[in-house]
Amino acid sequence: MSEPALAKAGDGTIWHAAGKTFLFPKTALATLARARFRDAFARLCPNTELPPPVWQIPWVVHITPWGEGQQAALDYLARYAFRIAITNNRVLAVDDQTVTYRYKDRAADRQRKETVTGHEFLRRFLQHVLPAGFHKVRYYGLWHPSRRGPLRNLRNLLLLAQPASPPAEPAEPAEPRPDADPQTPPRRCPHCHTGHLILLRRLSPARPQGP
Secondary structure, eight states: OOOOSEEEETTTTEEEEOOTTOOOOHHHHHHHHHHHHHHHHHHHOTTOOOOGGGGTSOOOOOOOOOOSHHHHHHHHHHHHHSOOSSOGGGEEEEOSSEEEEEEEETTTTEEEEEEEEHHHHHHHHHTTSOOTTOOSSOOOGGGSGGGHHHHHHHHHHHHHHSOOOOOOOOOOOOOOOTTSOTTSOOBOOTTTOOSOBOOOOOOOOOOOOOO
16 A cells, blocks of 8 residues: 555645654554554454454554655555566476476575475466455545545645746757758647747557566
8 A cells, every 4th residue: 555645624625744754653553554454353363262362462564664755655555466476587487396496585684495385386376366355456546536635636736835836948940950851831839820840750559568
């Protein structure tokens, strides 16, 4: 989940930007996650009780800043939407009993090999398969369809907050090309019917490539 570091006030027409070092209050998020998990557990497992200290000790949440802008959001989501648990080139050997694969030991920052039984390999792989009804990527917060109104207001306020661009200077008339045919009249803009259009190059449509 990702959410912009903004807060709305009043009826939602006023937005306050957070400081540069703000990401999210970890303590508040951990308390909220613990309460949500406790309520869901009580609803789904009404006949099961967990020890009381589970709901009393502080929980820990992991928050990592990922970057800013559209490219950072795409890089983050691509790791979940377009990757699988393990790629074929990491599977080194397979026989009737075992599977040998390569993984990265991040603590030592090096590649290692591990051999496990076929059942254990399938168990680890299936931990990355979502149950039926779950989605890899969900729209949350301002991106949820029910929040289109506040999102539209926020975009308008951000546009109004941008500094006004200086007025564009009038373009000077283009000089005729030395190799142009003097008998051919210059091409005009089809919209304003002024200026001189000069062909620099033709751009062919590029073939789309998948992620």
